[in-house]
Amino acid sequence: MTYSNIGDGFLAVTWSLSNLKFSWSDSFGDHSIDGPDLSRSASGSAPLLPDDQARTYHLESGAYDILPELPDSPYVALSLAADVTISSKGIETLRHAEIGGNAVPSDSDLYLDPSDEDDLFVPCNLGSGDDLVYSLGELTTYQDFTVTSYLVVDVGINAGLIPVPHDAISFATPTFELGSSSKSFNISAPGMSFNLGEVLPNNIPPTAVTEDEYFGSEGTAITFDGSLSKSVCGVIPTLKWEFSDGGVEYGAKPKHTFEAPGMFTGLLTATDMTGLTATKTFTIEVDNLKPTANAGPDMSTKWGIPVTLSGSGWNPGTYQQSMLDYAWDFGDGTPSASGGPKVNHVYDLPGTYDAELTVTDPGGLYDKDMASVVVQKRDTQIGYFGPLSSSSSQMIPLKAVLKDEFGIPLGGRLVEFTIWHETLGILQTATAKTDNNGVAIANLKLKIKAGNYWITTRWNPISGSMDDQKYTRCDTNNGFKVGKK
Structure with missing residues (x-):
């Protein structure tokens, strides 16, 4: 076959x-x-x-x-x-x-x-x-x-x-x-x-492909995706991203940060190697985030002396940074202060206070932080300026000056003068109130025999009094010699 x-x-x-x-x-x-x-x-x-x-x-x-x-x-x-x-x-x-x-x-x-x-x-x-x-x-x-x-x-x-x-x-x-x-x-x-x-x-433009909506928060980078954009030229077209906040980014998956909350728009432009273009619009919803308050370090001061509270506020987006509102509550019952993160305040009494800083953004979101302020008593000092020697049976003027640690005279305080001996103990005392200059003068007739003694000048606030709350006690010792008639 x-x-x-x-x-x-x-x-x-x-x-x-x-x-x-x-x-x-x-x-x-x-x-x-x-x-x-x-x-x-x-x-x-x-x-x-x-x-x-x-x-x-x-x-x-x-x-x-x-x-x-x-x-x-x-x-x-x-x-x-x-x-x-x-x-x-x-x-x-x-x-x-x-x-x-x-x-x-x-x-x-x-x-x-x-x-x-x-x-x-x-x-x-x-x-x-x-x-x-x-x-x-x-x-x-x-x-x-x-x-x-x-x-x-x-x-x-x-x-x-x-x-x-x-x-x-x-x-x-x-x-x-x-x-x-x-x-x-x-x-x-x-x-x-x-x-x-x-x-x-080539007469076939590329395609610009991205999401219709994006969501994020102020101050936080948002990732955009145009990787599905195509061109008949066989390679992904050049991608340019323009945002209504003025920002510009490039690439298939760029990141962009919006410094303010609100609604924004974007425009994606795809350009192929022959210069043909295509565009796609989209929206971005940016949430407002609350600021962060920092009341600064804990502080220590004396009563009546201004203390500087150095707080700060930080907003996630820089746009509202300069618009932050600052309010202080000093914790001592005095009216709150506003106007800035750094303030001076005077505490009238010793104690420990919580100074609270509230930072609020234009959208009403806020944050609080506290700093501890320790207010201390003022130290006092007393100086003896009377005679350091005299004859027995003489009338002598005992003189002292009472001031606080800042040199402010303490008037109207009772100062005690004591003459004493290491062996014989207290022999004579006298008291006098200070005048407006903090000077106290007591006249004392000596009733002790000739010898070497000590004279102690002392101010001791009355227990429970306002002075006791605000000042420390003080004294000073000086040698005192009594001669024969």
């Missing part, structure tokens, strides 16, 4: 048969006849299409009469048939393209069937106006053939006149499968090139 291509789109099948023998029985008995060696052929349309499809074509030869053609006598006609199944494969080749002599990256292995397209990507940076030369390398394909052959027998009566004129009559057409065979054919053709003409400039 052989088969060959006999023309464009046609297939021929040739059969060679030998040792044929036919036997049959009828009312006249059993019969047999030896058939001749035969060579028969058939052809039909069977185009080779590289489309990855399988097609079956039926071919059948003309009939060969085995018995003589006698009128009104039996006939046996023999023909051969074939079902040819062709499984087509696509065309394989290597594609190469050039623009103005510059290769288009990159060469591609193609597997083509009639419905395929080659998506040739032409980079936007290759010069427009140059010709595009499209080249295909050697074209190759192969076809799988399967041929199944059949013997078709037609048995009947030849045309005649008995009992009336008639045409040939067929009684039966039994068909016998003779077998199948398969074969593959490789087909190739030389490559070719096509000048597809001038390359036109």
Whole structure:
């Protein structure tokens, strides 16, 4: 069995048969006849299409009469048939393209069937106006053939006149499968090139893609995403982000910080390598955050002396920093102070106070912080300026000056003078009130005999009094000599 291509789109099948023998029985008995060696052929349309499809074509030869053609006598006609199944494969080749002599990256292995397209990507940076030369390398394909052959027998009566004129009559057409065979054919053709003409400039703008809304807080960086923006040029376009607060950022996923709360707008501009642009607008809702108050370090001072409270306030966004409001509650019942984070205050009494700073932003959000202020008693000092010696039985003026640690005279305080001896103890005392200059003078007539003594000058606030709350006690000792008359 052989088969060959006999023309464009046609297939021929040739059969060679030998040792044929036919036997049959009828009312006249059993019969047999030896058939001749035969060579028969058939052809039909069977185009080779590289489309990855399988097609079956039926071919059948003309009939060969085995018995003589006698009128009104039996006939046996023999023909051969074939079902040819062709499984087509696509065309394989290597594609190469050039623009103005510059290769288009990159060469591609193609597997083509009639419905395929080659998506040739032409980079936007290759010069427009140059010709595009499209080249295909050697074209190759192969076809799988399967041929199944059949013997078709037609048995009947030849045309005649008995009992009336008639045409040939067929009684039966039994068909016998003779077998199948398969074969593959490789087909190739030389490559070719096509000048597809001038390359036109890119006229497809990029797409600018980002969210419609973004949310964040003042002073905190917000991440924006334009990574889904595209360009037919094959690379992500250049992305520029412009914000209604005046800020500008670049890139696929930039960060931007809004220093004030409120509603803002943004504009994303995508620009491809040929200069075509696309834009997308969006909104940003920025929340207000409360400020942070810092009352500063704990402080220590004396009553009546101004203490500086050095507080501060910090706003998450810089825009409202200069608009922060500061209010102090000093914790001593005096009216609160406002106007700034740094204030001076005078505490009238010793004690420990909580100075509270409240920082409020323009939106009414606030924060509080406290600093502890320890207010101490004032130290006092007393100096003796009277005589340090005298004769016995003399009247002497005992003089002292009482001041606090800041040199302020303490008037109206009772000062005590005591003359004493280490062995004899207290011998004489005198008291006097200080005047407005803090001077106390007591006249004392000496009643002690000659000798060496001590004179102690002392101020001791009355327990539970206001002076006891505000001042410390003080005294001083001086040597005092009494001579003989």
